[in-house]
Amino acid sequence: MDKIISKEEVSSIFKDGMSVMAGGFMGVGTPQGLVSAILEAEVKDITLIVNDTAFIESGVGPLISNGRVKKVIASHIGTNPETGRQMLAGELDVELVPQGTLAERVRAGGSGLGGVLTPTGVGTVVEEGKEKITVDGREFLLEKPLRAEVALLKAYKADKAGNLIYHRSARNFNPLMALAADLVIVQVEQVVEIGEIDPDEVMTPGILVDKIFVQGGCC
């Protein structure tokens, strides 16, 4: 099965109202080419699941600045003033989630769990509307799974089977999100033949990756 896909083919995947999760920490580890494919697809009303909304002109930020997002679920929005502006103006629904909880919710969504119990957020506004469960005398919040229709990943290298290797701190949420979406698209810097990546070095197994977009073109 050929997983390699062109930018035009990527753009044709996106639809109005879609839920999208994307890797990245302040834009590091965000697939910039896939973000621009969404912009070119002219879709709107996206529900975006990300660690942070990066900057106005980089990371996933341009999706916010260009008004493509209806709701964002993130741990941090402070570096992109447009997110805060749209939120305060009532144009954008923002759900702020502690970063560790966000990671666990994505994990739960990708690993068949009904949720996780975390002590993070107990006694704060984060607990509002959530079920509190006491285990051995300590209170935890029930945090529910997160999934998306599409996950957009960034890896350093893939083989043609979709086995992935990430580079440095660009790994962040990418491996988690590979499990938590119906369709998983990865942007890579280079693609190699099957067998050229040592199985011991694979960080995300290729069975999780549906499509590979090679930045700068392929083969």
Place this chain on the structure above:
Amino acid sequence: MVSTQLNSKQIIAARVAKEMKDGDVVNLGIGLPTMVPSFLPPSVNVILQSENGYIGLGPLDGEVDPDLVNAGGQPASILPGGAFFDSLFSFELIRGGHVDVTVLGGLEVDAEGNLANWMVPGKMVPGMGGAMDLVTGAKKVIVAMEHTAKNGSSKILEQCRLPLTGKGVVDLIVTELAVFRVTDEGLVLEELQDGIDLKTVQEKTEASFKINQAILEN
């Protein structure tokens, strides 16, 4: 006296550095807390954890690698012996008690060890990032902040007014004036910074506090 040469933030960072033990795994918040390592004595080597996915965080050394940043998004390095991992594992370390010390800034701290540092309703809503997990999971939580707000009002309160980052999570408060320990019986003033008298601290602290015997005898 050395302290006269240091500004408020440096005084705070230098005092926080004394809390670190050799081999501690430490997570530093953005801003003032990142100044702490420069005040560590040569005998104390700490291992810095960066919430975006590694241990062994070091200062930028040579060429910028766009894939290697600290938790503030700034170019950084990884030291020999370091390791990268994903965000899930990063927060397993943080929440699971594998980080010995976290140092964070604060907008408000109160006598019950509550901390508010992530939002001002209607004004500043950046989000909590990793702060709520850090204060929940780190073995020791140090708040490093200036004693008063820009308008002169105390940041150490009887009860926090801003939305909390964590409830009953703070162990130690270090300011340019004093060091307070949070105990089950409320705040205890443990130390005065060099050249600061008790009266100044009492005037600039809204919260009530007990005073360590050593200060009273001095």
